[in-house]
Structure formats: C-alpha cells, structure tokens
Amino acid sequence: MRNIAFILIGSSLLYALEFVEISNQGLQIPQFEGGQTELEFADINHDGHLDIVCVGDHGSPFINTDQHGITAWLGDGQGNFNVIQTGNFGYGGVAIGDVNNDGWLDVGYGVHHNYSTNDFGDQLLEVALGDGSALNWTPWDDGLATNGEDWGMFGTDFADIDLDGDLDVGSISFGCCAGIHIYLNNLDGSWTQSWGFYGGNSDNIFEFGDFNNDGYPDFAARHQDGTIYFGDGTGQFTLMDVNLPATSYHGTSVGDVNNDGADDIAFVIGGWEGGVAVYTWQVENQQWLNISNNLPSAGNFELTDLADMDMDGNLDLLAFGNGQFTLWLGDGSGSWTLDAQLTTPPAGDGEELIAGGDLDHNGYTDFCFIADEGGWPSYQNQLHCFVESSVPDQLNVSAIYPHGSERFHQYSVQTLIWSSAVPAGNDPLITLEYSSSGEAGPWAIIAENIPNSGHYQWSLPPVNSDNCLIKTSIYDGANYAVAITSSPFTIIGTGILGDVNNDEELNVLDIVTMVNIILSGNGTDYQLWAGDLNGDGSVNVLDIMALLNMILVN
Numbered sequence: 001m002r003n004i005a006f007i008l009i010g011s012s013l014l015y016a017l018e019f020v021e022i023s024n025q026g027l028q029i030p031q032f033e034g035g036q037t038e039l040e041f042a043d044i045n046h047d048g049h050l051d052i053v054c055v056g057d058h059g060s061p062f063i064n065t066d067q068h069g070i071t072a073w074l075g076d077g078q079g080n081f082n083v084i085q086t087g088n089f090g091y092g093g094v095a096i097g098d099v100n101n102d103g104w105l106d107v108g109y110g111v112h113h114n115y116s117t118n119d120f121g122d123q124l125l126e127v128a129l130g131d132g133s134a135l136n137w138t139p140w141d142d143g144l145a146t147n148g149e150d151w152g153m154f155g156t157d158f159a160d161i162d163l164d165g166d167l168d169v170g171s172i173s174f175g176c177c178a179g180i181h182i183y184l185n186n187l188d189g190s191w192t193q194s195w196g197f198y199g200g201n202s203d204n205i206f207e208f209g210d211f212n213n214d215g216y217p218d219f220a221a222r223h224q225d226g227t228i229y230f231g232d233g234t235g236q237f238t239l240m241d242v243n244l245p246a247t248s249y250h251g252t253s254v255g256d257v258n259n260d261g262a263d264d265i266a267f268v269i270g271g272w273e274g275g276v277a278v279y280t281w282q283v284e285n286q287q288w289l290n291i292s293n294n295l296p297s298a299g300n301f302e303l304t305d306l307a308d309m310d311m312d313g314n315l316d317l318l319a320f321g322n323g324q325f326t327l328w329l330g331d332g333s334g335s336w337t338l339d340a341q342l343t344t345p346p347a348g349d350g351e352e353l354i355a356g357g358d359l360d361h362n363g364y365t366d367f368c369f370i371a372d373e374g375g376w377p378s379y380q381n382q383l384h385c386f387v388e389s390s391v392p393d394q395l396n397v398s399a400i401y402p403h404g405s406e407r408f409h410q411y412s413v414q415t416l417i418w419s420s421a422v423p424a425g426n427d428p429l430i431t432l433e434y435s436s437s438g439e440a441g442p443w444a445i446i447a448e449n450i451p452n453s454g455h456y457q458w459s460l461p462p463v464n465s466d467n468c469l470i471k472t473s474i475y476d477g478a479n480y481a482v483a484i485t486s487s488p489f490t491i492i493g494t495g496i497l498g499d500v501n502n503d504e505e506l507n508v509l510d511i512v513t514m515v516n517i518i519l520s521g522n523g524t525d526y527q528l529w530a531g532d533l534n535g536d537g538s539v540n541v542l543d544i545m546a547l548l549n550m551i552l553v554n
Contacts, residue, residue, distance in 0.1 A: 007341045010167035017310060017327075017340060017364070022163045026081030027052070027073055032381030033059025034351075034372050037206050038093035038155060041357030044105055046132045048427065048451030052368065053094055055109045057351065057381050060090025060505040063113075069121060070094075070107055072134040077422075080386050084134045089114050089121030092174065093206065097158035097167045097415075097458050099140065099185055104132045106140070110153025110171040110206075111453045125153045125171050125181070127191070142190040144169070147199035149178040155206030159217040160413040161194070162235050165459050167413055168194075169389045172206040172221045180206070180221050184235050194235025200224045209263035211281045215407040215492055220252045220265055227252065228265065228288075233409070243287040244279060245269055251350075255306030257315045258291065259332050261405025261489065266304040266317055268430040273300045276319050278334065291334025294375045300324060307355035309365045309388075310339075311398060311419070313486060318355050320369045323347025344384065348373035351381055358454060363396055363421030364388035392421035394456075394476060395428060395479040399472050400454075404487030408460055410494075416446070418472045418483065427451050428476035436465035436491065443471055464493030 030276040035058035044051045046055060052073040056453040059065035076082075090377020092111035099106045108127045119139060125145040128137035136547045145153065152174030161168040166185045171181055181196035203222030210325040211218045218240075229237040251268035257278055258264065265288075275297040279288040295317070302321030309316045316339075318325070323344045328336040348371030355367035368385040401417035408414055420426060430453075432446040446458055452474065470484040536542065 006202065013096065018389045019340075019342075019366075020389045021361070021384060021386050022079040023385050025079055026083065027383050027385055029083050029205070030056075030071065030085065031059075032057050032067065032383065033063060033065045034379050034381050035091065036154070036351045037091070037370060037381075039352050039354045039368055039370070040094055040096045041354065041359070042096040043196075043451065043453030043455065044072050044096070044104055044130065044132070044134045045074055046104070046451055046453070047074075048429075048453050049075045050454060051134070052081070052359075052385070053074050053096060053107065055092050055094050055111055055371055056090035057370070058091050061088050061113060061115055070128070070134075070137060071108070074134060075359055077359075077361045078424075086135055087121045088116045092153060092205065093155040093171070094170065095156040095158045099127055099158065099167045099169075100129060100187065101166060101459070102129075104130045106130050108156050108158060108169045108171075110156040110174070112152030112154070112174045114318070119213065124149045124151075124178070125156070125169075125183075127169060140189045143186075143193075144191050145181075146185055147181055147193045147196055149173070150180060151176070153181075154202070154204035155221065157206050157208045157219070159208035159219075159234075159429060161217050161231060161411040163216070163233050163409045165411045165413060165415050168235070170208065170219055170221075172204060172223065173200075173202045174204060176201045181235065182235060195237050197225075203250040204250070205250075205252050207252070207254045209265075210406070211263050211265070212261070212283055213262035213405070213407050215409045215412070215490075217261075219256050219346055222250050222252050222267075223447075230302060240281075241288075243289070243336055245277070248272075249274075249277070251301070251303040251321075251353075252304050253304045255315045256403060256406075257306060257317075257330050258334055259314065259403060259405065261403075261407060264291070264306075266306055268301045268304060268319070268321070270298055273321055275299045276301055276304055276317065278317065278336075280334070281476075293335040294338075295328065295336050301326070302350035303353040303369070303425050305353050305355045305367070307365050307367070308400070309355065309367075313403070318353060318367060320350040320353045322349065323371065323373075325369060344371050344373065344382075346373050347371075348382065358419045359385070360387045361420060361422040361452070362388060362390055362392050363398065363419055364390060365419070392423055394421070394480050395423065395426065395474060395476055396421040397430075397472050397474040397481045397483045399470060399483040399485050402470060402485055402489040404485055404489055406489040407492060408466070409492045410460050410462045412460050412461060413537055414458050416458050416470060416472075418454055420452055420454070420474055420481075422452070422476070426476040426479075428474045428479075430456075431455055431460075431473040433471040433473070434461070435469045435471070436463045436467065438467045438488065439469060446470075460491055462493055463491040464491040465551060520537070 056067040060067035073081040095108040182193040301320035
C-alpha cells in the first residue's frame, strides 16, 4: 500500500467516514503510462461484485506498458481484483450497458489508438457485445465513427436517447477536432448518427443526464463551443449554457444534488487548476443557478465527481488535482461542508476520478482516482482506489436510484441502483419490484433472485403515474432486508393500450415495435402488460394480430 495521508476534518456524522487504499490488491497490473483515461464500475462477469473497466491511458496498446484493449479488473466483493485484458487498441473513454438487451453487459469506447488489424478495435468509436466472461467481445459497431471522427474520440456514455427501449451512444473528441457525436442504436449491430458536429477543442469528458427533468436525456460535454445540451427525445440536442460562467472551466460531473429529480453539474473553475462550483438548472427562469455555498473558488483541482459518500440521501462533492483529494458533504440544498482530505506523494495531475460504487459490500460508497505522478521523463499514472473501512454486522440495503422526483418515459431504458451492507461470508440475492400506486402497491416483479451487483438495467413498463416506487429486497438464505425509494418518481405514459412505441396513437408502427420486442427475446417482460393483447398469458404472433384488429377497429 502506498504511503498516503488521509485527514478527517470532522462533521456531525453519527459515523465518521474512514477510507483504506486497496490499490495493491490486484490493481497495480497492468502499469499505466500517462495521459487521461476513463474508469467505470460495473459487474461485467455477473457474479454480484463490482468490477472496474477501462481502455487504458496513452500507453495502450503496448506503448511502454503492457496495457491493451478492454481492461477489466474483476472484483471479489472484498476489495481484491484479478485483471483480464482483451484487444489491441486503447487510450480513451468507456461506457458500460446492455445495448442488445440480452442480459449481458456490453462496452462502448472512444479511443485515440485504433490500432487493431481486425474489426475489434479498428474504429475510433465502437461498441462490443459481452457474454459475461470479460474475455469475449463481439464488435457491434457498423456506422459508428463515420461522421468526421478522423483523429480520436474519448469520453463515452450510453442512454436511451430516443426512448425506444435500447441504449444509444454519445462520445466527445480526443482534444481537437472530431467534435461531439450522438448515434442511435438500430438493434441489429448498426448505428445511425442523429446529431453531432465536427471541430473545436474538448476536455474529453462526456456524460448523459436529465437537467430539466422532462424525461428526455441531455448531456454534459466540456467543449469550446459549449457544455450542456438538452435533448428532445428524438435524438436532437440544443445548447443550454445560459448563466454558466464565462471563464474557463472543466472536469465536469453530473448528479442530482438538491433532490428535485433533475441532474445538476459540478466542475472545476478558473483554469486547468482551480476551485470548484456546482450549478442547478432553474426551469422557471430557464437558466443555471450557482449553488456553490462554502466551496472554494480557487485551488489546484482538476476533476470532480458527485456521489453519496455518507449514505444520508444527499450527493456529496469529490475533487482531485495536483496530488490533493477533497470531499465536501452536501446537505441537499446547495450548501457544502468540508469533511476529508488526502494527499499523494508525490503530487500528481488528475487524470480520472470516479465514485458511486461499493466495491467491498459494506454499504458505503468507494472511489478511485488516477494521478500522473513524477516529472518528465519518469512520469507515470498511478491508480489509487479507496474503500470505506467499516465492517457490517448485519444485512442491509439502500435504494440509490431512482431517488425520487425523477421523470421517465414508458418503454425507455433506465438503470436501477442500490447499495448493500453484507456481513463477511454471505452471498445474498436481490429482488426488484415496482409499484405505480405508492407504497400500498400492488407490487410487480422487475427481476427476481439476481446477483447483488448494485445495478440493474430496466425497460420501463407502459405506466402513466406520478406515484411510482422501487422496492429492493435482499436475502442471504437466513436474513432479509428491504429498501423502498424515498419518494415517488414519475413514469410518463399515454394510457393507450397497444401504443407500444409511445407515439400516442395506434398505428402500424406499433406492430413493428412489437415484432422487435418479440424477436429481441424480451417478450416475457411484457406478458402482463401491453404486449399480451389477447390475454393468453404469453407474447407471440397472435398479439400482433390482436393489435392489428384494434387498429382497424379504431
């Protein structure tokens, strides 16, 4: 373990957070080189434990290091990791999600080094299908990187941009000058650009969110032409930077800090090393509002992230730069309290910062950062990962997302998130349910007896309600615990039986959508919903006939 000092500033917490570095527990292989990269937490091998995934820094593939392709550090839920690498490409950003709805997590990546001599890794922006092994990846990338991406791509993220039940992809350029590009998923291995532009410099960070709480995915992507773009649900986006600082800022991150259901944005302000700020979108005034109370306007920070570190239901702010990590606790209203600091010897520039996952199943959020330590020519990126050190003595579970007040559209894809405290030696399973009528129910099963990964990708049912809740149940064979969403969220639906594609009318497009649902293998998810139109308890071609009859009659 490296010699790192962690200073607890102190707070009114009933339990003081304490963190222990686990970087020497399988995370030092492969060695990094330098430059930015992107890490993601995800249960790639579906064993109930979070893994860490990236596509490497400037040394990938095989430039002064043994990095190459997709790097997955497979976790055991106790802070230990085993690395697997596949492919001959790298240096860039990564996204994780199930793009073909087969139940296995897939990977999207924007890279600068597309050095592969085969289809796996020969494009600057790609998606590859996983099979749960973290070893085998199948390119699913036709049409990607075909609209001016000729230098390199970087920050990458998934979201259901057009609300059709599958994940789409967005990515920002590596530096200058490939711009920003949004591609829609055709669910056949091909992608179609819906929006984008070429040119300009970027900060290499791209992240989806919903800043105005209309249920349509927006995104933050620090680019010289703007930062926040609002989506309309069709794949089109409009720049909405009104009242954001005119001075230079970077290191953006996204999350709902004031618990109103809409995402907010944090960033570093004042140059490449500076202070930190948080802004929220005011729907009534159609502009951004500064909610940076008690945060420093100057400093040496380079990166930010938002996560609930103390598990009080309010997002906290993490920042790193020039060898210093700092944590401020949020109160849910835009005020911040300095809580903890650590320093790395030697001081190093921030190349990545991520929080929001529980790597050791103790119920508290963990974090990692990458620092470019040492001077030229001996500089080298170092991965630092920290887990909160408390040891749970009983089984427990907390609902993280939805948190409450969010607005989603029926049939869209969302990710449910929870955190659990699991005593050593236990291996619990999770059951997820939803209610559209408040806590009294009835409750319908989303997924039953699944691994305790902390994440589940959900295709929303045809519901029209502002009183929706998620129930997360955890069971280890002897002990049982339940968490319910702290306040209701909304699913926006039409209420029209058979309106499968959510265009508020019954027409032939619903037949096409229904066929896609059946052929994709997800028909069982719709058996008691709009898909089973003839009431025989299954989804099959007879439902298409029933839907056709409904359309003709109406």
